[in-house]
Amino acid sequence: MITKRAYKYRIYPNREQRNFFAKTFGCVRLFYNMSLDDMIKIYKEKKEYKDITPASYKEQFQFLKEVDSLALSNAQLNRNKAFKAFFRKQNKFPKYKTKRNKQSYSTNNQNGTVYLSEDYKYISLPKIKNVRIKMHRKFKGVIKTVTVSKECDNTYYVSILVEENIEPKSKTNKSVGIDLGIKSYIVDSDSNKINNPKYLSKSLVRLEVEQRKLSHMKKDSKNRDKQRIKVARLHHHIRNQRNDFLHKLSSKYINENQVISLEDLDIKQMEQDSTLSFFVADASWSKFVSMLEYKGKWYGRDIIKVPTFFPSSQVCSCCGYQNKDIKDLSIREWVCPKCGSSHNRDHNASINILNKGLDILKARTLPVSSLTLDSKESLSEKPPLL
Ligand SMILES: [Zn+2]
Incomplete structure (x- = not known):
């Protein structure tokens, strides 16, 4: 390509x-x-x-x-x-x-x-x-x-x-579902947990101190100029570290998987939510997703975005039972009341995201006449009434 x-x-x-x-x-x-x-x-x-x-x-x-x-x-x-x-x-x-x-x-x-x-x-x-x-x-x-x-x-x-x-990579049979989060940056369907590096949060205290110093300095003074450079360097450093992390992580997923399924987060909307905005900016999910997308195009991988209204956290990935209690974000571990499987919240979600992504991919590649009732439903799925 x-x-x-x-x-x-x-x-x-x-x-x-x-x-x-x-x-x-x-x-x-x-x-x-x-x-x-x-x-x-x-x-x-x-x-x-x-x-x-x-x-x-x-x-x-x-x-x-x-x-x-x-x-x-x-x-x-x-x-x-x-x-x-x-x-x-x-x-x-x-x-x-x-x-x-x-x-x-x-x-x-x-x-x-x-x-x-x-x-x-x-x-x-x-x-x-x-x-x-x-x-x-x-x-x-x-x-x-x-x-x-x-x-x-x-x-x-x-x-x-x-x-x-750019030559496409040779195909593999592996697929993965990814759940993006704040507590862990990623939990995937292979049970990998990648922690949010929180570079910004760690450096924020320092940045805040340096920025406060800057604001108290006399305008057009030599010291202010020096301090301005210091703050700019700190910002720059954080940005570089974050980009490096995101590049390595996205390349790892692209190298190992043919299909990568993840939630189509409404990141724009989340960024406007003031309580979430810091975490969203820090985690820079949107950048990560765009890296997966362009690298996927380069190397011939399928990146599937699963609609956000799909209740990935609430559905038991073993039997399909929808457990509404799990809407409570503080529940990290739960046992399915129907089939008795025990779940980690994020890991269970990532398996559901993978399965949903594979359904969407199947529906895309099959001619319409051969769609099963099940995949037809998923094509015209409406948001569940909450
Ligand atoms: Zn179950």
Whole structure:
């Protein structure tokens, strides 16, 4: 399968290169804000949408000619996207770029204008050659676009979008059901229990202390600037650890299983619930699920999302009896009153999620005429009345 994949690496620009990047970030910001402003004016006066190009400012601002012109073109594309999303009412009004945000610009590889040195120690971009790069992993494929960014903690990165040919993995017969939770990050139908790393919760105390310090510091002071960097680094560290955990975990499930079944959690809605939001953000389920989905596509695995209204916790995975008492979240272990099987709440749920997922998969792959009554029912299932 031909697909695009992003690789992010830290770069170590020298002083001259840092100046070039600063100038490019500045020009991108200037063009973006100025043209956005002009577009809004035109829209207010004439009620029309006018796409303004970087060229229309180059006479007035000669220095725009000195930076990578693709960076400006990409800013133009992004601005148009933001503007159009706003018109379609999908998004808030486009925001102006500020110096306070992460600084970045994107450029494209045009017939080899972006390349790595033979020893993979340097990357060259349009108008800027041989920037030192640390490539912790290599890729095979064609470079399409590169985004250069400077984080709040003054570190620099490139995100390289590569077109790759990914070979599907050989099929296996194994399937797994996954129950995502707060107490344990995952309990699966193979009885694996993976604890929520809670990186955020562990670092939160420290983060809170550091953030409080920051808020008490005098504006525009040197110390405040130092503290701001410290806080940004801490955030960054937590994010990296979490991404690493999620990548390893999702790859493990993808490597071992042909079918992965999990609940289609309404994560958006959960994130808005204030009591749950911290845990949901910390656990970053939505990120985990999206990793499973795109890796599943790459490697030819089936990721099945089971509807949330399916009462996975309440049903006995041995006999199918629905035990309404289990709605009480504090019950972790229970014995089925009908068949006498003893259950761990989350493990039982994961088995039900697996079985439901396999039903859904079967219904998808069979021609409609050959559906059994049972799988027809599951296709048109209504939420149970609670
Ligand atoms: Zn039972």
